[in-house]
Amino acid sequence: MSGFRGSTAVVGVGSTGYYKRGTSPLTSPQLVLQAILRACEDAGADPRTVDGFVSYGGDSSEGMAIGAALGVHEVRWSTEVWGGGGGGIAAAINCAAAAVHSGQAECVAVYRGLSETTDGRRAFAKGHLGSLYAAHGVLAPAQVCALRTQRLLEVDGVPRSALEAVSLAGYHHARNNPEAVGYGNTVDHERYDNSRWISEPLHLFDCSRENDGAAAVLVVSAERAADYLGVPAYILSGVQGAAAGWTESVENEKNYTTAGFHPALVQRLWSGAGIGPKEVDVAQVYENFTGPAVAAIIDHGLSPAGPAAGDFLTLENLTVGTGGLPINTAGGNIAEGFVHGIGLVVEAVRQIRGGSPNPVDGAEVSLLIGGPMAPLVSSTLFGSPATV
CATH class of the missing domain: 3.40.47.10 (Thiolase/Chalcone synthase)
Known part of the structure; x- marks a missing residue:
C-alpha cells in the first residue's frame, strides 16, 4: 500500500496483568474492556471515540459488543484475523493500521483477552489439531x-x-x-x-505459560498522533501470510x-x-x-x-x-x-x-x-x- 510506512502509530497501551489460568474474577469481555480503558487512559483518549476493533485467534469478545459496552459514538471497523493462533498477533496490528491508513477508521483498538471461566480450557488451540494428528497420538x-x-x-x-x-x-x-x-x-x-x-x-x-488476562493498544493515523499523550510508536512495516506448501498442510511442509x-x-x-x-x-x-x-x-x-x-x-x-x-x-x-x-x-x-x-x-x-x-x-x- 503506497505511503504505508509511518502513516499510522500506536498511541496507547493497556493491560490487566496476568492471572493464573482459570482464576480471573472477570469474564473475557470484562478483561478486554478493562484493557481498552487503560489504553485510552494511557493515550489520553475518550473511549467513546474508538471506532475500530481488531482481534485474532478466536477471541470471544466481538468488536460490536465491546463497542456497545464502551458506549462508542460509532463502530466503523470490526474484524478478526483468521487462523494461525498466535500467528495472527502482528497481523492484527497490520489490519488495524490498514484500516486507519485507508480511512475506514480513525482510532482502532487491537486486543486479545482470555478467561477460562468464559472461554474454557485452551480456547486458543481449539480446532488446530485435526483427526490426522489425533490418530497418531499428537x-x-x-x-x-x-x-x-x-x-x-x-x-x-x-x-x-x-x-x-x-x-x-x-x-x-x-x-x-x-x-x-x-x-x-x-x-x-x-x-x-x-x-x-x-x-x-x-x-x-x-x-x-497459560494465563487469564487481556491487553490492548490503540492505532491512529500519524497525522493525529500529536493529539494523544506520550511518544507514538510508528508502524513502519507489517506482513502476514503463508507460502504455498505451508498453511494447513498437516506436517507436509517443504521447509x-x-x-x-x-x-x-x-x-x-x-x-x-x-x-x-x-x-x-x-x-x-x-x-x-x-x-x-x-x-x-x-x-x-x-x-x-x-x-x-x-x-x-x-x-x-x-x-x-x-x-x-x-x-x-x-x-x-x-x-x-x-x-x-x-x-x-x-x-x-x-x-x-x-x-x-x-x-x-x-x-x-x-x-x-x-x-x-x-x-x-x-x-x-x-x-x-x-x-x-
Missing part, C-alpha cells in the same frame, strides 16, 4: 512443535543451547518485571537442563524446520520499512515454545542458520545491557505470561513509548514477530519518531 501444540524442533536440531544442526538462551533470556528479564508471572523465579542452566520433558526435545522451561516466514514475506517486511535486520534494536519473539522462536529469528535474518546460530543466540547476546539483540524484554510468553501473545505487542510498543521494565537504551526500531510454526505467520516493525 494431541497438543507442544508435540507438533517438538517434531519440528527436533528436525531443526538434527538436520539443520542448530545447537540446543540456542533454545536454552531464548528461555533464560525471558526469565532473566522477568526478574525486573513485578507484573510477570515468573517474577522471582530464577531459571539457570542447571535448572533448565534438569527440568522435566514436556515433549522431547522440549523441556518444561521451553514452554510458554519443515522453518517458522513459516518465507523469504519473500521477510523481504517485504524489510523493504517496506526501508531497513534491514541489523537495524533492529530490540525484538519481541512469540515463543509458544523455544524451538519455533529460534526458527523465527533465523527466518528473519537476525541470526545465522545451522551450527552458527549457537554463537549468536546466547543468553548474553539476547539480554538488555549486554546483547546485540535483546528479546522478550518483559519476560515473553515463557516468563511474563501468556494471553495468546498480546503482551508481546505491549512490550514492543513500550520499548518505543517508554514503560518497559527493561528498556533498551536509545531503541529506535522494535520488531514484533507473531506466532511461528503456525499456519499463518506475521510480523510488524515499530519505529520511534526519529525513524519517520
Whole structure:
C-alpha cells in the first residue's frame, strides 16, 4: 500500500496483568474492556471515540459488543484475523493500521483477552489439531512443535543451547518485571537442563505459560498522533501470510524446520520499512515454545542458520545491557505470561513509548514477530519518531 510506512502509530497501551489460568474474577469481555480503558487512559483518549476493533485467534469478545459496552459514538471497523493462533498477533496490528491508513477508521483498538471461566480450557488451540494428528497420538501444540524442533536440531544442526538462551533470556528479564508471572523465579542452566520433558526435545522451561488476562493498544493515523499523550510508536512495516506448501498442510511442509516466514514475506517486511535486520534494536519473539522462536529469528535474518546460530543466540547476546539483540524484554510468553501473545505487542510498543521494565537504551526500531510454526505467520516493525 503506497505511503504505508509511518502513516499510522500506536498511541496507547493497556493491560490487566496476568492471572493464573482459570482464576480471573472477570469474564473475557470484562478483561478486554478493562484493557481498552487503560489504553485510552494511557493515550489520553475518550473511549467513546474508538471506532475500530481488531482481534485474532478466536477471541470471544466481538468488536460490536465491546463497542456497545464502551458506549462508542460509532463502530466503523470490526474484524478478526483468521487462523494461525498466535500467528495472527502482528497481523492484527497490520489490519488495524490498514484500516486507519485507508480511512475506514480513525482510532482502532487491537486486543486479545482470555478467561477460562468464559472461554474454557485452551480456547486458543481449539480446532488446530485435526483427526490426522489425533490418530497418531499428537494431541497438543507442544508435540507438533517438538517434531519440528527436533528436525531443526538434527538436520539443520542448530545447537540446543540456542533454545536454552531464548528461555533464560525471558526469565532473566522477568526478574525486573513485578507484573510477570515468573517474577522471582530464577531459571539457570542447571535448572533448565534438569527440568522435566514436556515433549522431547522440549523441556518444561521451553514452554510458554497459560494465563487469564487481556491487553490492548490503540492505532491512529500519524497525522493525529500529536493529539494523544506520550511518544507514538510508528508502524513502519507489517506482513502476514503463508507460502504455498505451508498453511494447513498437516506436517507436509517443504521447509519443515522453518517458522513459516518465507523469504519473500521477510523481504517485504524489510523493504517496506526501508531497513534491514541489523537495524533492529530490540525484538519481541512469540515463543509458544523455544524451538519455533529460534526458527523465527533465523527466518528473519537476525541470526545465522545451522551450527552458527549457537554463537549468536546466547543468553548474553539476547539480554538488555549486554546483547546485540535483546528479546522478550518483559519476560515473553515463557516468563511474563501468556494471553495468546498480546503482551508481546505491549512490550514492543513500550520499548518505543517508554514503560518497559527493561528498556533498551536509545531503541529506535522494535520488531514484533507473531506466532511461528503456525499456519499463518506475521510480523510488524515499530519505529520511534526519529525513524519517520
